Amino acid sequence: MSAVSLAGVSVGYRQRQVLADVSLEIGQGLFIGVLGPNGAGKTTLMRTILGLQAVDRGSVRVLGQPARRGNPAVGYIPQLRSHAAHLRLCGWDFVASACRGHRWGLPLLDAAAQREVGWALDTVGAGSLARRPLSELSGGERQRLLLAQALLGRPRLLLLDEPLISLDPHHQRGVVELVSRIQRDFGITVLFSAHELNPLLSAIDQVLYLGRGQAALGTVDEVITRPVLSRLYGSPIEVVRMRDRIFVMSGEVEVEKEAHCHDV
Known part of the structure; x- marks a missing residue:
């Protein structure tokens, strides 16, 4: 049984499609880094899993059951705090x-x-x-x-929506290490959204990258590649690896360093 299963899920706001026919399976007990450009749908995805956002098409299952509001098996830290x-x-x-x-x-x-x-x-x-x-x-x-x-x-599933916002690198590292320890100790599945990959590299099992209504799920080496990210950003992307850091570049601009804004 998957922790989260999406089958052909489409979600839109005001004539803008945020998720378009997304299908994926997230295994139990994994630490998933949820990333993507501004407006890609990271918060929308979490609200959909929580049963707070209705889908236009498709189905969402959480721990084998349809997504619903107030599921006690799901813990959540929202973005606006x-x-x-x-x-x-x-x-x-x-x-x-x-x-x-x-x-x-x-x-x-x-x-x-x-x-x-x-x-x-x-x-x-x-x-x-x-x-x-x-x-x-x-x-x-x-x-x-x-x-x-x-x-x-x-809970058996923990959704953390941008918990690193406004934290300095020291506190970011502390939060990631704490969540990683809890995930391992209790076997919880974690979806941890962020606008930069590097703070999560030491902890994540897989990356779920969103962009242009689409999604790519897999290991860092499978997802953080020029072909995959160019498709999700809709423009040429280069992936530069330096020591233990990864930089996602559009020309000379590091796209994950762009000013953050909410996707809803």
Whole structure:
């Protein structure tokens, strides 16, 4: 059974087709880097897997069942999170606010739920952040709390939409290493979207690259090639490898360094 299966999936917005007849199978227990140019559909794909976005055609199955809203087997960190820094909550309350599906408002937690919050905080190494206000935390520390939220209920599939945004290289490395450890320790399937490949290279099993409504899934060596990326970008692309880094170039421009914007 695949973690995620798309069969002939097409999704569009306002006369613009974001995904066009995409079919793919993502195996269980893999760390998948989801990449692609701005507007390629990375967020759309995750919302489709979550059952938040209806498809125009095709079918989506998650862990053998049709995609649906509120699937407890799927954890999710969305892309828009700037408000978190301004909430008047400590770390514990922020994580607890998502317990049992409550995103905002603090539920009354029984002993089992309190243990679950404690487990999630410990799993991401955020026990020391439990009593600190969000406003005093760094971006990397807040990212640990968001990951703890996503782990409540112990999901089998974890969707992380651009978790490296606004983090410096040190904190980016820390987040990738943390997610990779959790993925290995618990056998979770991870879809980790980013606008640059290099921070993920040490962790990913496969790349899912999106572009022009199409998708390519495979190992780095299979997908990050001139023919595949030229097809997905719709223009000539060169792939330059230097030591342990890969640069995706259009002429003299590194396309993955372009200013990031949302695809929805």
